Amino acid sequence: MDHPAPAAPPPLPVHLVTGGGSSPNLAHLLRSLAAARVVALDAEWKPRRRGSPAAAPAPLGDGTPLAPETFPAPPKFPTVTLLQVACRGGDGGEGERGEVFVVDLLAVPLADLWAPLRELFQRPDALKLGFRFKQDLVYLSATFAAALGRDAGFDRVEPFLDITNVYYYLKGHDTQKKHPKETKSLATICEELLSVSLSKELQCSDWSCRPLSEGQIQYAASDAYYLLDIFDLFQQKMTTEGTCSSTTELTSDRHCSSTVIECSSSGYDIYSGGYLMPIVTKYSEKILLTESDTKPRSSRRKEKLKLPTNAKCKDKVDCSTEWQGPPPWDPSIGGDGYPKFLCDVMIEGLAKHLRCVGIDAAIPSSKKPEPRELLNQTYKEGRILLTRDVKLLKYQYLASNQVYRVKSLLKHDQLAEVIDTFQLKISEDKLMSRCTKCNGSFIQKPLSLEEAVEASKGFQVIPSCLFNRNLEFWKCTDCNQLYWELMVERNELNRIII
Template identity: 50%
Template sequence: MDSNYHKPLRIYLVSSTDLPEFTHLTRALTRSNLIALDAEWKPIRSHQPNFPTVSLLQLACQLDPRLSSDSDELNETVVFLLDLSSIPLSSILELLKEVFVSPDVLKLGFKFKQDLIYLSSTFCSQGCEPRFDRVEPYLDIASIYNYLQHKQHGRKLPRETKSLATICKEVLGISLSKELQCSDWSRRPLTEEQKTYAATDAHCLLEIFNSFRDKVSQEGFITGNSSGNIVELHSFDVDLGLKEILEKPEVGNKIIRTRVCDALDIVRAAASSQYSQHVAEGVVSRISCRTTMPMDEFFLKIVRKHGEKLVLRESDRAPKTSKKKGKRRSSAVVILKEKQVDNFGDWQGPPPWDSSLGGDGCPKFLCDVMVEGLAKHLRCVGIDAAIPNSKKPESRELIDQASKEKRVLLTRDAKLLRHQYLIKNQIYRVKSLLKNEQLLEVIETFQLKISEDQLMSRCTKCNGRFIQKPLSMEEAVEAAKGFQRIPDCLFDKNLEFWQCIDCHQLYWEGTQYHNAVQKFIDVCKLSE
């Protein structure tokens, strides 16, 4: 994993054009050739006739090293969270539109067309015209992923719709938590967890692109090297133009006495100040604040080969209506149906493991794909929590598995509740959105008894139990041969190892273990 990913991010919440954060934003936009875009909004019900209102727009800017006078800022990333519920939208309309279509800036996104549609609708609802209709040049992270997969396997693979979390795991080797995705983004103030989540969502797009950039650079084709030899190409080695000329002692000293980087700072500051002044005066004009250098040859070749543009058509301006024939149900009927489903989802009991039903008294759950994260949390507190046998199970498969293994099926899919008549008291609809809250909900609903001794007593990978006796270092090394690598830093420590009986994964009581134990002590309130 790239160590840069762990470097603390600079995150600015921009809620007013009068605050220093807005000045930082306008300055960063003049120093970035690469910007990742993302947006957040309050989840809506599918039958709502209007588009959701975007509450937060994230811009992760990778600063152009050619415009930096500080070596510490090379390849630095800064993330801006634009609070669209607080900042006057008319004051940032022209700024954003110019960034979205600037040929000097490559925009990254993940299925950003939907975000753009919602963003355009949000600005239009505030009387901002003309609204957003395009983003170019643009590069979708899903396209990058498909390219990397194609290169890795040596043949064209069918396009798959992978989640961003899956792509992050495969490309960067990191686990991207999405549990805050469905939180209420319209509520203010935003929590620190929401800010971090939003910033990370945009930042990871840059990291995936950088991984892709390194890959194509090594392959040589992006530099135009037809022989296929590896050519190392740095962005500050190409297209220096006037800066290169002026920095030559025999020329630059005669023409200009001010260092080029200082001159660029003056231009950027003047442009930023000019834009801010017009905002303060309530004037939204087409005065450009873009003073970035054109893309270098490296970026240009990436754009030519992989770039695209997002363009909204007139048909994108309104929510899609259902094409099913028949009368549309009234909103009152829809709300009534939803209330009935919610009530039907309440736990009726007793569970199949209850001794009155011939059970062994040990709680067992089956978590469908909508609550797979909850399955790992349950395993961390020592509860038997399985996941479906197949990746995309049908409803009947889930029901059969739950019935056969005498488990309670946990889901957030209201449609599954229709099948309660098949396995009475074996389906429960989880109401909470966040994993920690889901865990507490299940513990309270089923009156589970959690003790500190149970924590981390199951394999989080496969739900298996651990061997009864711990392994020594020598035994662990033997068990790991051809299967798992034990980090070298562990050999000089007196550690005990535990192995899963089912999948044979090795675990040890390191920093991650102790952090996880403390986390679940706090979540389950075991210290009270």
């Protein structure tokens, strides 16, 4: 089975939009919005933990904070700090190159953006694309209303096409039936339709911190850009099928509108003449925000997740994200003094980093383990379960407080966090003492070049360029994998742990 290729940065120039009315990139964005016929939209905001306070309202366009009496109490919604826009002008077809903008809402006066965005959202000749965009619109509307006044929100987006519906259309799903309850993620949709892998490592990064990293900018731009690529597949399928009447409906309307120009099997261009009119008329929908959408609602789901009042484990559950020790290897509670971890599937890369510094770090015994399987392995092997999944914390009572939620996103930072949290003592003689492939131990004595060549026969090829270098070879006692040590690797590990 072919694995999807990692997502490259968008092949279009990415414009980071900052500054006020004199900003060239802001002027470029406004011109593109006015000319756009197909626009892909996405938004980012700082992830909020339970119980965190609402963000303060953004300032006016001139940077002056609003006086308290001039605005109502801000809704308890996250403040949108980044808006991604990928747009195409002309006829909106594949041939149009298009452009991608990453708009820094903390650095652009919202007063300069409100009218152009509102016009774009309601323009009938511009088709808007999004992935479950209603929540983004709610937060975006609340952000503008908090900064500019109650009437400065957004109440609708039309015509709109949800990429989720496009996905089910392209997969031949019977649209007379309801879509599956568990909707696909955008990463999964891109993987299945485009054979590209969208890394979501930065999804929960702090989008309110400035400056934005290059990785954040490219990540944000990709989420909007690939919506256009998916729309291209939709266009191709419609063109190939030839007739409007033979296509599977994306909406509940079972009849082709009289305003739709009849397509012919001779290859009618669906964008000619009326541009996007056939698609807009036949397949689009609209997002309408009601008054109830602008008011935060207490989550019923949270109530369902609460343990019954008579649950025996009630008093033992502690969902704190801070480690409260002692770890199971602590000699004071009968441990052997040797740290051991289990990294769940979300952070398997951290396991390799821990092994590089000599720490016993296992991965789940199955590819898609259930929470109880993870906790059972943790308990039996006396390990600490490392995870990014906050939901696993509620199962801590099954493994005597042996679950720790890693807060950092990048692997090097995660390694430093674990070393600091558990006060791990890393010495130079432990570096590269475990197999990064299987977690096994190396033989105590390094192999000579001749011994390594003999050990590699029929199993592993040693590059000939290494024969004239003064290297030490090591062999894993469990999986027989051969390693050779370069000083640059050891220096890099020293830099991480110091």
